[in-house]
Amino acid sequence: MSKSQRKVVESNFSALRRSLIHGDIPEAIALMKNGALLHQTDNDDHTALDQILSDRQPRFVFSNYEVFCKSEVYVWGSNANHNLGMEVLESRAQRDTFDCFGSDPAQNEQVQIYYVSMSENHTLFLARGGKVYSCGRGLGGRLGLGTEENRPEPKPIPCFETTHKCVAVATGADHSLFLTESKMIFSCGRNEYGQLGCSLDTTDRVLTPREIQVGQGRGFNSIEGIACGPFHSIIYSSSVMYTFGRNEGQLGHKRGEEVIKEPKSEHPRECCDCNQEPDEENDGSHVTQSTMKKDMAFLLENAEELSPDITLIVEGKRFPAHRLILMERCEYFRNLSEMNSKADIVLDGMSHQIFPHILRYVYMGDWSTDPSRQAKEFAEKLHLMQLIKYLAAWELSDFSVVQPAPDVLLDPPRSGWFVHGAWSSLADITLLSRDGKEFPCHKCILMARSEYFRVMFDSTWLEGQGKEKVSLAIAADVIQVVLDYLYGDSHVSVSETNNSTFISQVLVAADQLLLNQLKASGRK
Structure with missing residues (x-):
């Protein structure tokens, strides 16, 4: 191919x-x-x-299903993500009867499916009697089965077998929503944009359905239904609607918070008032929250899979790492002659228990454990001047609590993170614009910052099989904006320009490369 x-x-x-x-x-x-x-x-x-x-497939609605003495499920199409509920990953060109639910002992009859909700990655089957079956890709816990394992065939979700009777289900890209007969709302899956509605961190994953606490307000006792977008959720009645998740206009709330973690309601007239004057908190000056530290943490935690080009050995323990990060951030490694010639570097006189925290500081610029004299000695050995100052402030009080605690700064201190074009000798991939301009880059930065590039440089893609140059059908000036964002977390050229055509091109590129923060900055 x-x-x-x-x-x-x-x-x-x-x-x-x-x-x-x-x-x-x-x-x-x-x-x-x-x-x-x-x-x-x-x-x-x-x-x-x-x-x-066509941008969507026809929707088939069967009315009066309750009067059917028997219900049947038909499936056809792709089963690449196990969402057809068949163990064999084969596409179905023709519709086929699907029956693998067996009998329901409680009702002494075959399980009757009367509603199906399907996303790109998973499917929920709602049975008469309130049981729910799920199948598909389990990443993040979207199946509600207590695990992230894939499930090729439908399996009942335990909490809806006995405790709760479900009357409605909905699927998003990475999460699921459930409505019970007693008007309780449950959710499970990834919470990257707060779409679970449980006031959890955006890094949390819920593997079994967890109840959403909806505020007591008008329409609360008459909740009629639920719905999911890819990254947001809706709970509604005839008089009120609660929305939560990714807030880029789809929730009907004022712009400001990028993520709404709890169900939030507004009267339809209030949330759709087009004549409303902008307030001081939503005047367009909102700054998109940086994900650079989070991305650097991801790069360090998954270094072995994200194109490592050097291994640091401390007391026999191996730490895969990236030359670019080490040499950019640490004077010791910049001056170490072995950095350009050896794949393994042995660091003597250091503790393998403290070194992970030193390495975390090099990648992220923060300190994650209690300060100690030994840690200060290691920082001095590696010439990490800002970390030495931080630890020295604790040393003055014999490493007891310092109030206020000193800030940890990047080493060397600066406003940006990395500069595209620096350390070109360490570049291991070249991006080509559609007009032929070359951009030497570092895979570790691209893969840390963009899911698109993580997939691209995976071994299953042609680009991950030893290629040194990758062509992108994107203009050179747009690629430069993308790289300024990936390396330096900067999008000044987007926010300061009045060229709507250029902004549109950046938005398209950011969307294609799955750079949500850059896309958000271009929309403001």
């Missing part, structure tokens, strides 16, 4: 189809010139041409 015909993991869409989804016609033309086919089907049995003709 050629590079232009490769599909993205979980979306299963070819590059050509993705370019048409995002409206990037020049990229689509470039892909077709390089062998992409309009008539090639993706795993959902649709072509890129189908994407042009």
Whole structure:
């Protein structure tokens, strides 16, 4: 399969189809010139041409299902994510009767499915009697089965077998929502945008359905239904609607908070008032929250899978790492002659128990354990001047509590993180713009900051199999904006320009490369 015909993991869409989804016609033309086919089907049995003709599949509504003496489930299409409920990963070109639920001992009859909610990655089957079955990809706990394992065939969710009777289900991209007969709301899955409504951190994952506490207000006792978008959730009645999750306009609330973690209601007239004057808190000056520290933590925690090019050995324990980060952040490694010639570096006279915290400081610029004289000695050995100052402030009080605690600064101190173009000798990949300009880059930065590049440089993609150059159907000036954001967490060129065409091009590129923070900055 050629590079232009490769599909993205979980979306299963070819590059050509993705370019048409995002409206990037020049990229689509470039892909077709390089062998992409309009008539090639993706795993959902649709072509890129189908994407042009229709953006959604027809919805079939069966009324009066309660009067049926027997209900049947039919399936067809792609089963790449196990969401058809069949163990074999095969597409179904023709509809086929699906019956693997067996009998219900409580009702002494076959399980009757009367509602199905399907996302790209998982499916929920609601049975008469209130039971819920789930199948698909379990990442994040979206199946509600207490594990993140994939489930090829439907399995009942335990809490809806005995404790609660479910009357409605809904699926988002990474989460599920449930409504019970007693008007209780449950959710499970990833909470990256607060879409679970449980006041949890955005890094939390809920593996079994957890109750959402909806505030007592008008319409609370008459909740009629639930719904999910990819990254947000809705609870509604005839008089009130609660929304939560990703807040980029789809929740009906004022802009300001990017994530709403708890159900929040506004009267329809209030949340849709187009004549409302902007307030001081929402005047467009909101600054997008940086994810750089979080991304650097991800890079360190998953260093072994994210293109490590050096291994540090402390007391026999191996720590995979990245030359760019070490040499940019640490004078000791910049001056170490072995950095450019050896794959393994042995660090003598250091503790393998304290070194992970030193390494975390080098990557993230913070200190994660109690200060000690030994830690200060290691910081001095590695010439980490800002960390030495931080630990010295504790040393003055014999490492007892210091009030207020000193701030930990990046070493060397500066406003940015990295500068694209620096350390070009360590570059291990080159990005090519559609007009032929070359941008030497470092895989570790691209993979840490963008899920798109993490997938691209995976061994299952052609780009991950020893290629040194990767072509992107994106203009050079837009790629430079993307790289300024990836390396330095900067989007000044977007926020300060009045060129709407350029901003639109940046938004399209950010969407294609899954850079949500850059996309948000371009919309403000």
